[in-house]
Amino acid sequence: MAAAGLLRPTLTLLTGGALAQALPLLLGPWLARLYSPQEFGVYHLFAAVAANVAVVACARYEFALPLAADESEAGALRLLCLMLLGGVTLVCVVAAALWAWIAGALWPAWLPLAVGVLGAVSLATLWATRQQRFPALAVARVLQHGGGAVAQTVAGVLHAGVHGLIGATVAAGLAALAVLRLPWGRRVAGRVDQQAIQSAARRHREFPLLNTPHAFLGALQDTVTVALISAQLGSAAAGAWGLALRYLKAPATLVGGALSQALYPRLAAGGGRITAESRATVRQAMLTLAAIATPLVGLLWAWGPQLFAWAFGERWREAGELARALALYIGVHFIASPLAVVTMAWQAQAWALRLALVGQLAFIVALAIGLQLGSLAAAGWVVSGVTAAYFGWYFWRLARWPLSEAAP
DSSP, X not given: OHHHHHHHHHHHHHHHHHHHHHHHHHHHHHHHHHSOXXXXXXHHHHHHHHHHHHTTXXXXXXXXXXXXXXXXXXXXXXXXXXXXXXHHHHHHHHHHHHHHHHHTSSGGGGHHHHHHHHHHHHHHHHXXXXXXXXXXXXXXXXXXXXXXXXXXXXXXXXXXXXXXXXXXXXXXXXXXXXXXXXXXXXXXSSOOOHHHHHHHHHHTTHIIIIIHHHHHHHHHHHHHHHHHHHHHHOHHHHHHHHHHHHHHTHHIIIIIHHHHHHHHHHHHTTTTOOOHHHHHHHHHHHHHHHHHHHHHHHHHHHHHHHHHHHXXXXXXXXXXXXXXXXXXXXXXXXXXXXXXXXXXXXXXXXXXXXXXXXXXXXXXXXXXXXXXXXXXXXXXXXXXXXXXXXXXXXXHHHHTOOSSSSOO
16 A cells, blocks of 8 residues: 555656656767767766755755645745755855866856755755645656756757856756746745744754755765766766766666655655554565666676767767676665655654765775776776675665664
């Protein structure tokens, strides 16, 4: 029954997500010929930094929206998020100016707009998730991901370079935001004043205290990864890493994103209480994801380099070698990606933060060791081995979670 209840919203989101990911996948070979590995390297460094800031720009209070007791509290949380996002965006203006001066380039000037748009899309997505407006969520995903790829293609034809890659992503985020229709005023339902905002902030303080460092460090892993590769092997290698991860993680974004948006409100409805039904739902989700991930891993092991050279051109064969090496990591990440909402719904964020710190440190150490061996592929094999062990423990622990409200 639990799995059946997730089917309809998951399929709705999956339909939109399929188109959202199909467009980047179909346009990928063209994009790889319109932009050089060096341009992709710079873009992925910028995108990693922008995402690193945007993911915590609302102090993760947006993820408390499905848990809000009523519409008045939800409205207070929304306003709190908007105030925090505005403050972070202003700080990014100064940071962007400093970054542009250090880099001797203008592309860092996009940072405030990129952070503001990404943060607003996250807030609007959780607002729509609370209201279970799944068709709007599906359309927004098409516009943000698929529309972004289309816009990047147009910018590449116009020889817009790094600015085209960044600007297209920002424009796609704005289009998604328009569809999600986030209210910007002070009234949604009931009266929302400063006292209500403060009360909501206190009630859900575990999100800034526990989930914010968790999310920030998770995004920081991507930023440090690109920075390490750029420093060790150059921006072209960073571009190969970015291209490989962009397309290898597309299935996780498609299936995992749809499942997590449907799974979170269902688990959150229990008010943090772990029941046999909710644990069975999580187990079923893991088994389903594993069944999808297994053939993907086999495909990359068998034909990764050939597929990348055929699809993107011979200059991207290194990305295919990396894809083969990272296949196991991609598989376990595919399973783990939508499960991040489980510990939020089960109010076990302290446990999740501790485990994530171990995993992120292990990833960076594995990457650094692999890079010392002199190639991206070597780094990928080391990362795959370490992350397979880490996620294996994570899956086993979730499947055996005690039927109680308290985290272990």
